[in-house]
Amino acid sequence: MQEKDILFIKKTFKLAKKAEGFTSPNPLVGALIVKNNQIISSGYHKKAGSLHAEIEAIRKAKKNLKGATLYVNLEPCFHWGRTPPCVDEIIKRGIKRVVIATYDPNPQVRGRSVEKLKKAGIEVKVGVLESEARKINEVFFKNMEENLPFVVAKIAQSLDGKIATFKGQSKWITSQDARLYAKKLRDKYDAVCVGINTVIKDNPSLEGFRKSPYKIVIDPHLKIPLSSKLVKNSKNNLIIFSKKESLRKKRKIECLRKIVQIYFLTQKEFTLKNITKILYKEKNICSVFVEGGSFTLGRFFDERLVDKIYFFYAPKIIGGEKSITSVGGKGIEDLNKVLKVKDLEIKKIGEDFLVTGYVYQK
């Protein structure tokens, strides 16, 4: 039983991940219905507003579900939202057993669906491959548990931690393979964030491979060029954070306002913590992919906001004490309080390699 449960729960993970990057603010969910050891139906949540995975699986099933087992990577929903509660549908169809990888992290939901299923006489098992299940929905768990977006830092650096020469030359450090990989990573997150210096210097478009994420620019003095790609190509998904004092740039604001949303914050309000809060609460942005530059990334680490890293390393050495360091800002003063990274994974991408991991001791 245990082995079969693991096998089928793994399949729900695969289903769930099909929609990675497209379900926000909802979690990734995959569901599987098994009867007499045969998979008779499956479903996954495709995007916010569309069917929940469990409902899709139930509706697609052509057989009678009496006595069947439902596998799902996240506790089914309990509330009426845009769709009816999955729990009721499961009970109605005579499903005998439900296997769930992990509880819903929302404190107001957690365990309540499981309770209701049990009360209806359904056998429920929770906690199969739980840590893997949490990882699949790491964005959602962060959102629910901390009311903040999940923050990811991406860097492309030399082996000695430089992202540009002392003359500022940065194109390109990593190979085309790594750059394409990084572009595809944007698809996984709701927003891409850069500092104004990166916009001025590199004039990036920050598009994803399959989607156009929100673009967030940290621009305290509203220096963003009207001719920048971000402004010119904005599909109403460019958000600028500036300081209140920039309000005097009236003509520029006038030009920008039609297509760009600008937040003007006081000096005190102008922290990245606060900015991420605004993004989450006001814009429903659940995840932010921070791409640079050195100063902006440094500030994100200084404020201990980063959850996950994607560090690409090119097999190159740039050297130079005046070259641009990958993570700038103020930096950690005391090694005992250093930011640590766990669950380190290293893989080769073309001639480069990529290190991913999760920041802790925040």
Place this chain on the structure above:
Amino acid sequence: MQEKDILFIKKTFKLAKKAEGFTSPNPLVGALIVKNNQIISSGYHKKAGSLHAEIEAIRKAKKNLKGATLYVNLEPCFHWGRTPPCVDEIIKRGIKRVVIATYDPNPQVRGRSVEKLKKAGIEVKVGVLESEARKINEVFFKNMEENLPFVVAKIAQSLDGKIATFKGQSKWITSQDARLYAKKLRDKYDAVCVGINTVIKDNPSLEGFRKSPYKIVIDPHLKIPLSSKLVKNSKNNLIIFSKKESLRKKRKIECLRKIVQIYFLTQKEFTLKNITKILYKEKNICSVFVEGGSFTLGRFFDERLVDKIYFFYAPKIIGGEKSITSVGGKGIEDLNKVLKVKDLEIKKIGEDFLVTGYVYQK
């Protein structure tokens, strides 16, 4: 035949490596004698002055060597040195076939032994696992081909390329496992080299695990403290490079002179290229393991002298534009002329990981 040759040549590699770090200025050599598909004897070169691998194998063999095959990772020697030429001994014993992984890199020797063996009617095969054979003797090949020592750069850094906080705190970035591993690496090389700032700041002993390598200090203004471990524990293997102007520090020189060798160079002579030349020509130092700090490593890369890197990465992020970067110095100006690293290998060491590779496009 080919498969067997590969198998036995691999065994000579294993034998050769037994003496790694202890044969300088000689290469690492292992030899195997096979008769009727049976290994009847083996030998390896243990240290300069002791028996050559081939001679050891021949002497240890208890059987008649007529018709046997000798396997050796490097072309046997031709000249009378401290020991008689191996070639003559091989011919004398009636060995029928000799399999050699690679030619001797010394332009004055290369191929001459092979020629002599052939003339004596012995079947000779050269070039089995040649690139691996070159790697085993990468120090010797560099010495012979460029008349310079093999230079290795070792760094222990955070994921963002820092070796100390902006306050200079550097103990410790990497774990104990990685530090022990690095200490053992010192055994592989003739000398360890650091800049004077590292001596003043860290007061390191720079000892190996099984041997006491030469210690080289780049100290232009002769600032080395008489109380430093390097001076106090010097076993006549501390060498300081200073500028001519330091000659006026007469009392300090007086104190140091008994146990320390000091080179005084003019401003113009004071390049790392020149220093490594002196080490090779005057001190017979065939390999230099450069451990830091930021400035000294930077200068070694600036002068494009580094052959191999050992970069340890701790799963930590220090950040800070004023934190100490791993490779300082001037740095590369133009990304098209960046130092590249090939044959990248990555392995985990405790919680850290180690990247090794060879610098090219020098």
